[in-house]
Amino acid sequence: MRRRLINSTLAVVLVVIAVFGVSLVIVETRTIEESAHESVRSDAARLVSVVESRVVAKERVTAETMRSQVPGDRHVRIELPGRSPIELGERPGGDTIEGRATGSGGVSVTVRLPSSTVRAEVARTLLIILAVALLAVIAAVFLAVRQARRVAAPLTDLAETAERLGSGDPRPRHRRYGVPELDRVADVLDASAERIARMLTAERRLAADASHQLRTPLTALSMRLEEIVTAADAADAAPTTDKEATATIREEAMIGLAQVERLTDVVQRLLTNSRDPRSGSAVGFDLDEVVKQQIEEWRPAYRKAGRAVVRSGRQGLRAVGTPGAVAQVLATLIENALMHGDGTVALRTRIAGNQVVVEVTDEGPGVDPSLGARVFERTVSGRNSTGLGLAVARDLAEADGGRLELLQQHPPVFALFLSRDVEGPAAG
Structure with a gap:
């Protein structure tokens, strides 16, 4: 039963983690991707504004003057009318996330972010979610074991109590476990033990009384049979007595006397057992x-x-x-x-x-x-x-x-x- 409780608790926890974990992974992945797209678009618009302000102020717009404005993980391409494009950062290979902004006077800025950066961010988020799920599983195992022990230990104790009742030990234990249902079972077992004890006491008393009452007539019957044997011996000594009839009487009396002695032994044994059933x-x-x-x-x-x-x-x-x-x-x-x-x-x-x-x-x-x-x-x-x-x-x-x-x-x-x-x- 303890294993079943642990398994059922873990099954529920794993189902909950799977459902909410998958949903959380999907939501977080989409959030990171949307955040990356929004970030490159925002960077492109900001850089357009910086380039336009420099152009209006008649400041030089070169790779050296714009390098401090560009994040290190992005590739930026600035296009100015009548000039060669200015590129900042390493050109990414493979898939990229791109954001483009156009300003007045033909100024255009394109910002690219490698998709691998987004995937790395998603991987870090997944690791965090898995770590939290693992901690949840460990906590669930601990709580399941504790709860199973709390439930299974009283049931084992109640089973031992029932076994003691079946083996003839009707003493109530008066143990309670703090669980209403289990305490109710314990109350019923204690009440049954008290009833069984009263019934056993009554039966032993009845056996003792019956054995005591039977001993008296058996003793009287034994004495009468002994008198018959004595009378048969006296008749056998007389010369006119039928020897064969006397022998038959003696044989029947001896058999009856042996039966009475055996019954007396059985009654005495019943009386002894009623006083102490272990003897x-x-x-x-x-x-x-x-x-x-x-x-x-x-x-x-x-x-x-x-x-x-x-x-x-x-x-x-x-x-x-x-x-x-x-x-x-x-x-x-x-x-x-x-x-x-x-x-x-x-x-x-x-x-x-x-x-x-x-x-x-x-x-x-x-x-x-x-x-x-x-x-x-x-x-x-x-x-x-x-x-x-x-x-x-x-x-x-x-x-x-x-x-x-x-x-x-x-x-x-x-x-x-x-x-x-x-x-x-x-x-x-």
Whole structure:
């Protein structure tokens, strides 16, 4: 922008100089030429008057007596009746400007001025005009740079302010620049920063309140599940108890207890982030354990639906993130495949550069082509669900420095990308 302002200012100045400069050159040239013609005519008339006065006074009219009356750059020819012409000055060659005057008694005077003298005068005038134009251009450059700096610097500062707002720093700067339009933009940005700060504070307070309220029922649910496990152990010790039913109760209770613990970790993480969003709990962890845990938790539900959930791909991978959050993301994908998909659900792990990838796919109809990547937007759903599951899952993935993507719509392939833990135990 600074360059554009300078270029536009210089363009205007150059156009003005060109228009007025050319006009001035034409006018000055004509003025010098007319002045030269008038000068030689005036000299001729003056010399005629001098010659006549000398003739009347019966003084001698010779080259010596008239030399002092003739300018050095002119050639003069004096003609007297009955005498040879008197010539003063060097006869010019080439073009000349001529003036002639005739007096009484047949006296005639011709004055010639070389055209080169006029051209030299025109050249000197042109040099003066060019020097003035050059000074005008230099002054215009100086003023343009100063004005561009005055306008561009505040715009750069406003852009940095907007970038800070976008990066999550809503502190107003309260800077003003002395330009009404720019000060108006600064006022709007400061007001937006204050509104964003209030909204972020309200959202963090809401997250903290919700996390705090969720911890109590989760704790109660965990205690009830532990009581079920304890009761199952006591029933298992009785000789008349159905061992298979007791084992099933214990297995379901342990799975439920693991899910509650994972949810408790997620809630605790949300509560921590709401208090200080810069605090992170990402650590290196064994990805195989999380994938295996999810398959074991969801296998009974899939078995009941007459379907299967399997895993494939590379094993022994370690990722950087929060195990509870990663498990929650995978649980969301597996649940969506159970509710909206069909056939076998496969979890495949692989390496992509410095990232580890967990792909979740099924044999169902896939994602509606009209939705595409919009399935991650809140309230967007193709199967009459709330539309929050995938949105929350993507937020959890991004909070751990990863990302959740839809790689393929049919058959559906969702991929969770996480940073690879290269400092942990070597992969097998």
